[in-house]
Amino acid sequence: MTPAARIQAAAEVLDRIAQGTAAEKALLGWSRGARYAGSKDRAAVRDHVFDVLRRWRSTAAVGGGQTGRARMLGLLRQDGMDPQTLFTGVGHAPEPLSADELGAGRPASGGEALDLPDWLLPIWTQSLGDAAVGTALALRQRAPVFLRVNLARIARSDAQALLASDGIESQPHPLASGALEVTRGARAVSRSSAYTDGFVELQDAASQAVVDALPLAPGLRVLDYCAGGGGKALAMAARTGTEIQAHDADPARMKDLPSRTARAGAQIRTVAAPEGRYDLVLCDVPCSGAGSWRRAPEGKWRLSANGLDALLQTQSDILRQAAPLVGAGGTLAYATCSVLMPENTARIKAALAEMPGWTLELSRQFLPSDGGDGFFLACLRAPG
Structure with a gap:
């Protein structure tokens, strides 16, 4: 799949989610009907979908609509990409943007900008005080991948070396004694010997x-x-x-x-x-x-x-x-x-x-x- 075809696929999945289908079910339904999609394609589409889910309100505002297409348009604009290079209509790419779409969209504000429901904003602000905005914005980003080293069986440095032998790079994280943050090769963790042999577990720091x-x-x-x-x-x-x-x-x-x-x-x-x-x-x-x-x-x-x-x-x-x-x-x-x-x-x-x-x-x-x-x-x- 081309990058543009992945954008179109993500937009279609997002439409199903907007209609009430759970994200994992919507992604599974798409992948079952897209036998041509390889593992990298499925991972890229999933990433697009979850990037929009984290920014559900702001991408709609910036993209000028509530459809999956509009939200993907908003996501590209937020990420500093020119949507017209991908919305070409060539092959399986999204159709070219209309004049209305080119002029649509506005900066997100209030709860939209923080990607929070309006009803939750007062509770959020009261709960977090000065950290309210920063925490909301942090939750709009992808989470790091963390591992817990099974210190009963292996030292953290030895676990790092074992992971590296399978192409997975990591660094110690100060939040917990056995925490490693994966910096490269996260998708390979579940297939690594360190994981299958019980030396590490996926667990947030x-x-x-x-x-x-x-x-x-x-x-x-x-x-x-x-x-x-x-x-x-x-x-x-x-x-x-x-x-x-x-x-x-x-x-x-x-x-x-x-x-x-x-x-x-x-x-x-x-x-x-x-x-x-x-x-x-x-x-x-x-x-x-x-x-x-x-x-x-x-x-x-x-x-x-x-x-x-x-x-x-x-x-x-x-x-x-x-x-x-x-x-x-x-x-x-x-x-x-x-x-x-x-x-x-x-x-x-x-x-x-x-x-x-x-x-x-x-x-x-x-x-x-x-x-x-x-x-x-x-x-x-x-x-x-």
């Missing part, structure tokens, strides 16, 4: 930093209460060298965890119903994902005020369910991949009001300016 900040030690009884795919459980197991228990309200989310555990040489036991008391319970709760919207930008546009309210209720419910599992003097750790105050400090304040004798030991908000995604962590100490 701030997510790793959350685990680094937990009061972990060998011999503690630890529960990952909202384990999901198990990334944090694996990181905790690597730190302690002992068994971590993993639980999720939807066990299907943990279906790949046994194979990942075996690959990493870790000790993780999935539990349907946690029993007894734990020294540490981690609740990485369902959230808006507002800190990771550059990786999953659809969430930004799918979220509603009612949806956020429902998440807040779920988060409070999880804290109420998990607190009785913490033993005397133990730690209840609460984490989100959000930068929104209602999901973070406000949830902790509300929880402490219901939990006499509990104390706040640690509260940390990670922002994209720190290098990784936006994450929040609070550690609460049980009485006794």
